Amino acid sequence: QEKELKGMVTGDKLVVEPKGRKPILIDNFARFLFLGNESWMLPASVDERRFLVLDVPDTHRKDYDYFSNLHKHWNQGEKEGFLYYLLNRKISHNLREAIWTEALKDQVLRGLEPHQEWIIECLDECCFYRETKDGKIDYLWKGEETKIPISAFYECYLFYISKRHK
Numbered sequence: 001q002e003k004e005l006k007g008m009v010t011g012d013k014l015v016v017e018p019k020g021r022k023p024i025l026i027d028n029f030a031r032f033l034f035l036g037n038e039s040w041m042l043p044a045s046v047d048e049r050r051f052l053v054l055d056v057p058d059t060h061r062k063d064y065d066y067f068s069n070l071h072k073h074w075n076q077g078e079k080e081g082f083l084y085y086l087l088n089r090k091i092s093h094n095l096r097e098a099i100w101t102e103a104l105k106d107q108v109l110r111g112l113e114p115h116q117e118w119i120i121e122c123l124d125e126c127c128f129y130r131e132t133k134d135g136k137i138d139y140l141w142k143g144e145e146t147k148i149p150i151s152a153f154y155e156c157y158l159f160y161i162s163k164r165h166k
Contacts, residue, residue, distance in 0.1 A: 002043035008032075009050045042108040050099065053104040119162045128156045 008014065009032060017023040034041055044051055060066045074082075093099060112120065122128050128141045128148060140148050140156060148156075 006041065006050060016130075029057075034134050040107065040110040042107060043111050044104055045111070046108055048104060048108060051104065051107070052099055053101055055101075055103040055106075114161060114164065115157065118157055121160070122156075128153065130155045130159045 008028070008030060011028050013025050014028045015023050016026055023137065041053070042051060044053065093096050098104065109117075109120065126142065127139055129139045130152065132138045140146070140152055
């Protein structure tokens with residue numbers, strides 16, 4: 001699904017399949033806006049260039065007076081002023097490069113494969129650990145320089161996966 005979505009977002013052509021007819025290829029003029037409350041919204045990758053992701057604060061959640069006032073001004077000529085502002089705004093960012101917001105970084109992290117999540121967590125916590133046979137945590141690395149046998153490294157990963165899927 002990730003491949004299809006990214007193709008729809010950036011591809012020059014789209015395949016349209018009318019019901020009961022052969023698929024046809026058309027020019028892609030699609031533009032997308034995704035809105036949602038889920039913590040993971042889209043498949044952003046570490047080299048993301050397609051999406052701008054923003055966290056919207058809940059400052060005005062259920063603030064009906066605020067939105068009523070905004071709507072009133074919008075209908076009294078402010079939309080023209082807003083359009084003028086947008087059309088005349090100097091853009092200094094290269095629009096062919098993604099703007100790396102904290103929200104985009106969060107989407108990338110939420111879409112990582114389990115082994116990538118594990119490495120990020122280990123580096124973030126500065127440690128590798130596993131469970132011993134008696135149920136205790138055995139830290140193989142806690143920030144200091146050390147050598148870890150590959151078998152122990154793998155045991156740490158298996159322990160992480162077992163915790164993750166409980």
